Amino acid sequence: MHSIIAALTWEYVARNRWMLLWLPLLANIPALCILLPLKSISPDDSFMTSPLLIGIQVTVLLSLVLVVCLGIISTQGSSRRLYRFPISTIQITSYYFWTGALLVGAQVALVLWLWKVLLPIDWPIASPVVFSVVCWCALQPVVRGQSQSLWWIVLAILIVIALSFWLLIRHGVPFQQGGMLTSQVHYWNVISITDWLITFFSIGLAYWLTAIRVTYDRSGRSNMPLLERIQLALERLEARWFSGSWNFRSPIQAYSWYDLRHRLLAIPILVFLGVLVSWVIAGLTAVIKRDPGTLIGLAIGGTYLSAVLQVYMALLFGALSLFGKYLVRFEAPEHKLKKSDATPFEHGSFFNGLPISFKDKATALVASSAMATVICGAVLLLSYALIGVVAWAFGVCLSNVKFLNHWKYLVSMNVLAMVLTFVLNNLKFSIGPMLWRIDHWFWSIILAAILVAFGQPAGICVSAALCVFVLVALTASTIQSLMKADIRLGTALGIWGIGTCLAILGWYLFRDEFGPVGMLLLAPLAGLSMLPFFSTTESIRRAHTS
Amino acid sequence: MQIHIQAQGGVPIYLQVMQQIKYLVASGRLEPGDELPSIRSLAEQLIVNPNTIARAYRELETQGVVEKRRTAGTFVADSGSPLARKERLKLLKERIDQLLTEAYQMGFELDEVMKLVEQSSLISQQPKKGPSSHE
Amino acid sequence: MSDFVIDIQHLGRSFGKTQALQDVSLQVPRGGVFGLIGSNGAGKTTLIKHILGSHYAQRGWVKVFGLDPVAEPVKVLGRIGYMSEDREVPSWMRIGELIDFTRTFYPAWDSGYATELTSVFELDVKQKIRDLSRGQTARVCLLLALSHRPELLVLDEPSSGLDPVIRRDILTAIVRTTTDEGRTVLFSSHLLDEVERLADRVAILHQGRILLDQKLEDIYESYHRVTLRFDRSSSVAPALEGSMHSDGNGKEWTYVYRGQKDQLLAASSQLNATVIAESPLSLDDIFVCNIQGH
Numbered sequence: 001m002h003s004i005i006a007a008l009t010w011e012y013v014a015r016n017r018w019m020l021l022w023l024p025l026l027a028n029i030p031a032l033c034i035l036l037p038l039k040s041i042s043p044d045d046s047f048m049t050s051p052l053l054i055g056i057q058v059t060v061l062l063s064l065v066l067v068v069c070l071g072i073i074s075t076q077g078s079s080r081r082l083y084r085f086p087i088s089t090i091q092i093t094s095y096y097f098w099t100g101a102l103l104v105g106a107q108v109a110l111v112l113w114l115w116k117v118l119l120p121i122d123w124p125i126a127s128p129v130v131f132s133v134v135c136w137c138a139l140q141p142v143v144r145g146q147s148q149s150l151w152w153i154v155l156a157i158l159i160v161i162a163l164s165f166w167l168l169i170r171h172g173v174p175f176q177q178g179g180m181l182t183s184q185v186h187y188w189n190v191i192s193i194t195d196w197l198i199t200f201f202s203i204g205l206a207y208w209l210t211a212i213r214v215t216y217d218r219s220g221r222s223n224m225p226l227l228e229r230i231q232l233a234l235e236r237l238e239a240r241w242f243s244g245s246w247n248f249r250s251p252i253q254a255y256s257w258y259d260l261r262h263r264l265l266a267i268p269i270l271v272f273l274g275v276l277v278s279w280v281i282a283g284l285t286a287v288i289k290r291d292p293g294t295l296i297g298l299a300i301g302g303t304y305l306s307a308v309l310q311v312y313m314a315l316l317f318g319a320l321s322l323f324g325k326y327l328v329r330f331e332a333p334e335h336k337l338k339k340s341d342a343t344p345f346e347h348g349s350f351f352n353g354l355p356i357s358f359k360d361k362a363t364a365l366v367a368s369s370a371m372a373t374v375i376c377g378a379v380l381l382l383s384y385a386l387i388g389v390v391a392w393a394f395g396v397c398l399s400n401v402k403f404l405n406h407w408k409y410l411v412s413m414n415v416l417a418m419v420l421t422f423v424l425n426n427l428k429f430s431i432g433p434m435l436w437r438i439d440h441w442f443w444s445i446i447l448a449a450i451l452v453a454f455g456q457p458a459g460i461c462v463s464a465a466l467c468v469f470v471l472v473a474l475t476a477s478t479i480q481s482l483m484k485a486d487i488r489l490g491t492a493l494g495i496w497g498i499g500t501c502l503a504i505l506g507w508y509l510f511r512d513e514f515g516p517v518g519m520l521l522l523a524p525l526a527g528l529s530m531l532p533f534f535s536t537t538e539s540i541r542r543a544h545t546s
Numbered sequence: 547m548q549i550h551i552q553a554q555g556g557v558p559i560y561l562q563v564m565q566q567i568k569y570l571v572a573s574g575r576l577e578p579g580d581e582l583p584s585i586r587s588l589a590e591q592l593i594v595n596p597n598t599i600a601r602a603y604r605e606l607e608t609q610g611v612v613e614k615r616r617t618a619g620t621f622v623a624d625s626g627s628p629l630a631r632k633e634r635l636k637l638l639k640e641r642i643d644q645l646l647t648e649a650y651q652m653g654f655e656l657d658e659v660m661k662l663v664e665q666s667s668l669i670s671q672q673p674k675k676g677p678s679s680h681e
Numbered sequence: 682m683s684d685f686v687i688d689i690q691h692l693g694r695s696f697g698k699t700q701a702l703q704d705v706s707l708q709v710p711r712g713g714v715f716g717l718i719g720s721n722g723a724g725k726t727t728l729i730k731h732i733l734g735s736h737y738a739q740r741g742w743v744k745v746f747g748l749d750p751v752a753e754p755v756k757v758l759g760r761i762g763y764m765s766e767d768r769e770v771p772s773w774m775r776i777g778e779l780i781d782f783t784r785t786f787y788p789a790w791d792s793g794y795a796t797e798l799t800s801v802f803e804l805d806v807k808q809k810i811r812d813l814s815r816g817q818t819a820r821v822c823l824l825l826a827l828s829h830r831p832e833l834l835v836l837d838e839p840s841s842g843l844d845p846v847i848r849r850d851i852l853t854a855i856v857r858t859t860t861d862e863g864r865t866v867l868f869s870s871h872l873l874d875e876v877e878r879l880a881d882r883v884a885i886l887h888q889g890r891i892l893l894d895q896k897l898e899d900i901y902e903s904y905h906r907v908t909l910r911f912d913r914s915s916s917v918a919p920a921l922e923g924s925m926h927s928d929g930n931g932k933e934w935t936y937v938y939r940g941q942k943d944q945l946l947a948a949s950s951q952l953n954a955t956v957i958a959e960s961p962l963s964l965d966d967i968f969v970c971n972i973q974g975h
Contacts, residue, residue, distance in 0.1 A: 246781040254785035262771060349765040350822075352735050354786045355758035545737045545751050553874035557961055558901045586860045593852045595714055595879050596860050601898075 004087050005095060012099075016075040019319075023071040024107045026319050028114060031060045054185050057123055058171060059305055062164070063312040065132040068107045070316055072100050072136070073143055083218050092218075093211045097140055101133050101203075108132040118458070127170070127188040127195075134199050135163055141209035144217065157277065166198065251356045255364035256371065264372035264425055267317065271310045271376045275383045278302015292394035296387055303383040304410065307417040310376050314420065318427030352544060359486055362429070362536035369425035369532065377418050412510065419529050426532035429539040434473045434531075444469035463520035470527035477535040486537040499530040547576070547583060551592050559594055563602035568611055571622055572634050582612060582620040609633050686711050686746060686833050686865045687732055693740030694727060694889075701727045702889045704741070709867055709882075714859055716880030716897075717869040718968060724889040725869040726766055729837050732867070733763060746832070759787060762831030766838045768822045770810055776821055777806030780828075787829035795828040802850065816847040823854055834858050836868040840875065848875075855879055877964045885971050892971045897964075904962045904970075905945055908935045909954035922948050925974040937962065937970050 013020070076099075082092050112125045142156040170188040248254035279299055286295035356364075391397075423431070434440055448465035478496070481487045503526040507519055514522070549566045551559055570576040582588075585603065589596040603620055606612045611633055613623045649659045687709035694702040702724050709715045719725050730736045731743050734750030734757060743750060750757040770779060780799075784790045799806060802820040810818065819839075826834060834855070840848040852875060855866050870876055876883060877897070884894040893900070911919060911932050918927035918934045923944065926937040935958075938945050949956060962970075 246778060248781065248785040251786050254782050258771070258782060261773070349735075349767065350770050353733055353758060353761070353763040353765070354783070355755045356786055357755045544754070545734060551878070553877040553964075558898060559878065560898070589856050589860065590853055593849065593856060593878055595881060596856065597713060597881055 004085060005091065008082070008095060009099070012076070019071070019075050020103075022319065023068070023075075024111050026315060027064055027067045027071075027107075027111055031064065031115070032118070053121070054171060054187065055301075057121075057187070058167060059308050061128050061131075062167070062305070063308055064108060064111060065104075065128075065135050066309070067312050067316055068104050068111075068132065069136050069139060071319075072103050072107075074320065076100060079144055079214060080217070089215050089218055090211060093144075093207070093214045096144065096214075097137065097207055097210055100140070101136050104136040105129050105133045122187075124187050124189050127191050130191060130195070130199055131163075131167060131188075134202055137203045137206040138163060140206050141213050144210050144213050161277075161281065170195070250360075251354075252360045252364045252367070255356060255361060256368040259365055259368040260371055263317070263321075264368060267310060267313045267372055267421070267425075268375040268379060270313050271306050272379050274306035274309050275303055275379055278305065279383070279386075292390070292396050295394075296391055296396055299383065299387050299390075300410075303380055303387070304413065306383075307376075307380055307414050311417050311420045311424070314424035318424040321428040322432050358537050358541045358544065361540050362486070365429060365540070366426065366532050366536055369422055372425055373418055373422045376421060377414075380414060408509075408513070416525075419525055423525070423528045423532075426536065429536045429543075430532040431528065433535065433539045433542070434477075437473070440469060440473045440476065443472055459517040460520065463517050463524075466524045467520050467527075470524035470531070474527045474531055474534065477531065477538065480538060481534045484538065487534065492534070495530055495533050499526045502526050547588075549588075549592060551594060560598045560602040560605070563592075563594075563599060564606055567602070567606060568633065568637055571611055572637055576622050578622050578624045580622045581618075582622065584619060684711050685709060685744075687867065688744040688747075689728075689731070689741070691741035692728075692731060692738055692743060694724075694731070694736060695739065700889050702731075705886075705889070705891050706741075707884060707891060707894060709865060711865055712859070712863055713881035714855060714866045714868070714879050716876035716883045717867065717886060718871060718873060718876055718883060719869070719886035720871060720972065723886045725886055726837055727889075728886065729835060729867075729869065732835060733758065733761065759789075759829075760832045762826035762829065762834045764819075764822045764826045764836045764839055766841070768815075768819050770818065770822060770825075772811035773809065775807055775809050776804055776813075779810065779821065779825070780806065783825050784828075789829045791828055791830055794830065795824060798824045798827060816843055819843055819847055820850060823851055827854060827858070830861075830864075832864055834864070834866045834868075836866070838870060839868055840870070840872060852879060873964045873968060883964070885968060887972055893967075900964070900967060901961065903939060903941070904967050905938045905942060906935065906960050906962050906966070907938060907945065907949070907956050908933055908958040909949050909952070910957045911952065911954045919952055919954075921952065925970045933957070937966070 076096055079092055079096055082095075109125055109129045112123060112128060115121065116123065116125070138159045139156060142152045142159070167188075172186045246254075246257070248257065279302065282295045282298035282302060285298055286292060444465040444467075447468050448461045451461040451464060478492055482489060482492060503523050506522045506526070510518065510522075547567075547570065549563060551562055553559065567576070567582070576582075582603070583591070585596050585599045588594075589599045592599075603612065603614075607614055607620075610623055612620050614620050646656075646659065649656075685708045687707065689705060689707040692702055692705040692707075694700075705724075705728065707728075717725055717728070727736065731738060732745055732750060734745075734754045737751045745757045746760060748757050774782065776799075780795055784792070784795070802817075802824060804817065804820060804824070810821065813821065823839075826836070836851070836855070839851045839855075843851070855868065856879070858864050858866055866879075868879075880897055882894075882896050883900060885892045895903070908929070909921070911934070914931040916930075918929065918936070921927070921936050921938065923940045924936040924938050927934055929935050946956070
């Protein structure tokens with residue numbers, strides 16, 4: 001028995017060594033993108049201690065926990081593959097439950113420690129780690145087991161809401177107008193006895209539920225047939241709705257439809273659900289409080305949180321598309337255990353047999369990435385518009401809502417989220433191939449070395465190096481795509497023009513707010529969003545023929 | 547027309563088709579003037595490469611067992627033709643060779659075989675007359 | 682151009698240390714059925730991926746319809762109907778959606794034919810691929826490969842793991858495709874009775890090398906199994922020039938001989954042996970002999 005667990009642990013680590021290494025590092029990027037420019041907003045770091053930053057800390061923490069948990073779940077894979085081994089159900093449950101909890105705690109601690117080193121912030125580490133472990137455990141009964149019925153999703157939402165309330169209460173957030181921005185808000189520095197009680201009680205309950213769930217799943221019993229029937233009815237409804245045939249006008253249109261449905265549609269759906277849930281919470285709280293201001297405050301917060309969530313989802317999907325092939329090795333049925341086989345978002349042999357040119361395929365993929373981003377943006381915009389309507393209807397003056405004092409910050413964060421989502425949606429084919437090109441890194445490493453030698457601060461060195469890297473990669477792929485006639489000269493000039501204009505506009509708008517690091521980071525962001533237009537065709541050409 | 551193909555038997559499929567058609571003609575189950583199925587439909591029925599069927603038909607034609615009529619299809623040739631008779635004789639000789647080999651291996655002398663053949667022909671000729679009464 | 686649909690010369694391919702293909706030269710003539718046989722891991726799928734342009738030629742070259750499939754994938758793939766070994770199609774799509782999706786890529790798509798095949802194969806366009814059985818999925822893949830009436834139909838292990846009813850559908854489709862003038866089928870298989878029934882021409886691939894590439898009828902004529910009786914008994918088979926395999930004891934030895942029959946007779950009379958029995962070889966025997974003799 002002992003040896004099976006040991007073998008499983010070895011297999012898990014061996015299979016996921018890259019994912020386990022990359023995931024916590026990747027989880028840092030969006031948070032750093034938000035936090036690094038903020039660092040330069042005020043010269044004396046006063047912003048870093050303002051209550052607004054606590055709101056950001058809560059947001060970032062929640063999304064960090066989400067990414068880490070999802071990452072661990074996807075590396076662990078389904079517990080179903082262990083059912084044919086001679087180990088008891090309790091052992092299976094424990095193996096998934098406790099190793100996962102350990103990894104989540106360790107990764108969150110690592111990331112928080114990294115931020116503490118890199119940024120002038122004084123965030124607690126112990127309480128977020130405990131919180132993340134509780135989150136992991138509480139979600140286990142939901143994610144273990146094959147039969148996903150609606151109840152489990154409802155349960156998951158309830159758990160998330162309960163945990164969020166716990167988190168907010170422990171940060172001293174009073175549930176009235178202003179919410180996160182009152183002076184009562186503080187960091188969750190002390191883990192009280194109540195916290196420990198909540199922790200142990202919820203972990204114990206979750207373990208018990210998970211064990212039941214896994215036992216049911218192993219014996220092949222489905223949990224809630226009634227809801228499965230509802231699901232079937234929904235499917236039938238969808239079948240009636242979709243009965244009409246598709247009439248695609250061009251291969252590009254067909255392929256981008258496929259890519260959107262197959263790869264990216266989950267992101268807008270999650271954003272929509274996030275916005276919906278935050279409106280429901282805001283509505284309920286406002287009814288209890290009889291205060292429309294609370295509704296608006298919470299709705300704005302929720303919508304903003306959804307925008308951040310969207311970036312994290314795009315990051316997770318992008319990471320999966322880059323490193324997913326390490327995941328499927330053990331998951332795939334035995335006859336499919338081949339190196340060349342499709343990763344979660346890759347397109348298998350059927351798609352390699354379709355007669356579509358690389359250029360058209362690239363256009364389709366970039367178009368579907370843009371489409372997913374636009375849908376997300378539309379959902380967020382709709383939510384903000386609704387907030388405006390509600391405020392007008394209830395006669396709430398929007399300028400009194402504290403969160404809106406920072407409207408410029410709000411707008412720029414949302415735009416930033418959009419741009420980041422677009423960049424991350426294209427991660428596999430635009431940035432993926434660039435990461436392994438030493439010739440692209442060369443100049444940025446040299447520049448960073450020079451800057452370090454001249455005693456520049458770390459933020460400047462890193463952002464300048466990033467700037468140069470993106471510029472080199474962008475220039476190289478522009479020249480390459482022009483030489484291979486993947487793009488017309490006019491189009492290329494147009495994209496460069498728009499990209500440069502956007503970067504300059506960003507610089508102009510935030511010339512006062514952003515410090516040098518923020519300014520330096522704006523350029524690579526613009527560059528990265530231009531990169532897909534030039535590099536995707538070549539990447540697809542390489543991916544098609546090996 | 548019932549033809550059964552056995553792949554894996556070592557006998558090329560076109561030969562199997564030829565032999566069975568010849569047998570059907572010789573035994574009278576296919577009569578002169580009967581139309582054979584088209585190459586395409588026979589190929590689909592037997593799940594065999596159409597070129598194989600075409601080759602079998604071509605060889606049968608050169609042996610005089612069948613004849614192609616322009617635009618009409620393939621028909622069983624008139625059995626009165628000397629070529630067809632020669633062909634039938636050849637088929638019969640093959641069978642006799644086979645019989646004699648087996649008899650030899652089982653330890654029967656030629657006289658005994660001849661006697662058995664005579665006996666069998668007496669029995670079989672009593673109820674029926676023509677060669678067409680098979681099964 | 683040449684009358685070869687596929688023209689492969691001295692193709693070599695290695696994955697790391699594994700030599701997947703070594704000096705493979707193969708020409709598939711226009712029209713007819715080409716059977717590619719080989720045991721698992723012989724390199725059949727790798728060869729087919731070269732034809733589709735999914736692998737570039739590390740050594741040698743590949744031409745399909747006289748074009749380089751890597752440089753001009755659209756022109757080449759547009760004329761090929763392909764069914765992969767894993768028969769992997771997006772599982773979340775409905776059959777109708779998948780047909781609509783695939784149709785977009787082929788200008789020559791014949792919607793009438795697709796509808797006909799849908800009813801022949803008893804497919805419900807509203808069903809999702811993930812709810813289909815393995816056999817139905819294979820039928821969907823076959824429909825997608827046939828509906829644009831391709832000049833070249835490439836089937837990689839088309840009937841592996843399928844029941845006889847579906848196998849019959851697939852084989853009938855191959856027969857129908859070849860009865861149309863000028864259309865070619867290339868299929869790989871390790872089920873030799875299929876190849877024997879359908880192929881005009883057969884190539885045996887073993888450990889990345891072509892061991893045999895001949896018309897099926899010529900293959901039958903160039904392989905003989907004879908039992909020879911020698912004057913003296915011996916413990917090892919007397920060497921017969923051209924024999925690939927021998928078995929027996931004492932004075933009687935059975936050989937599998939590759940070559941013309943008169944040469945065989947001449948060779949055996951040189952050894953003072955008499956032919957005492959002779960039997961034809963099936964494709965199965967020939968395949969095993971080639972693999973073992975290698």
